[in-house]
Amino acid sequence: MREPSRLRQPVLDWYSENARDLPWRRPDATPWGVLVSEIMLQQTPVARVLPIWTDWMARWPTPGHLAAQPPGEAVRHWGRLGYPRRALRLHGCAQAIEAHHGGVVPSDYATLRALPGIGDYTAAAVASFAYGGSHAVLDTNVRRVLARAVQGDEYPPNSTTAAERKLAEALIPPLGAARWAVAVMELGALVCTARAPRCADCPITAQCAWRLAGKPAYEGPARKGQTYAGTDRQCRGRLLAVLRQAHGPVPKAALDVVWHDPVQRERALDGLLADGLAEALDGDTFQLPA
DNA sequence: AAGACGTGGCG
């Protein structure tokens, strides 16, 4: 990018006019609120996160509040957000923050990155959005916008490459890195979408390499389609739903009725136990982890 | 390093 500002300024101006009013973006949002939102937003649409986040923050307004609860309560109030191991990891974050960081969400990337469930993206996002840090924030939205606008490809590579990271870092403005990061993400989420991009509403359509090339179809390897019906994942979801709603010990018979195949059912239950999402009181009774 | 890991809405 010879002139990063050719890309940045229009996106920043667009964001000023089109940013959604999300609670974790408001001035009164705490670093804890930002961290909670980022974990919840992993692979999960904003609309589904909103009500869970609101309930969660009212219930546990600080890491200390959550850390004082058994992990099963985090899993219970995670509801049907999906990927419930995130609830366990968020609980782990709260405990680590209490035990090792004085109850304060860390502000530097490396410390955040060491917390459970916090990878490259989330560490960069929390450091940027909660503390105004300057990092390359590479999520699926940003990767797609850069793939199109700069590389001229419809989609980014299947996994993040060094080239993508280098490009993202080159685009970080000297001032206002966090606002730039959230602005590109928002553009990817609202306009430069995966399926049917709204190029007519795009602030950088004039300089978008992909559009200028005539929107050539994606050529890379097919992205892995995720099946769900009939999988262990679906089975685990059914079993965990029973435990979540139970508010107490659940006899095995109550789990047996939600999945027909006993082999798969046993495997899924063992998986939940191994993951710490459930625990056995005895051989025949189960509950969320206390 | 490919695959596991939830769930539901949309085109």
Place this chain on the structure above:
DNA sequence: TCGCCAAGTCT
């Protein structure tokens, strides 16, 4: 209808 996709992380 049904496959694709959503602010990824971990092993």
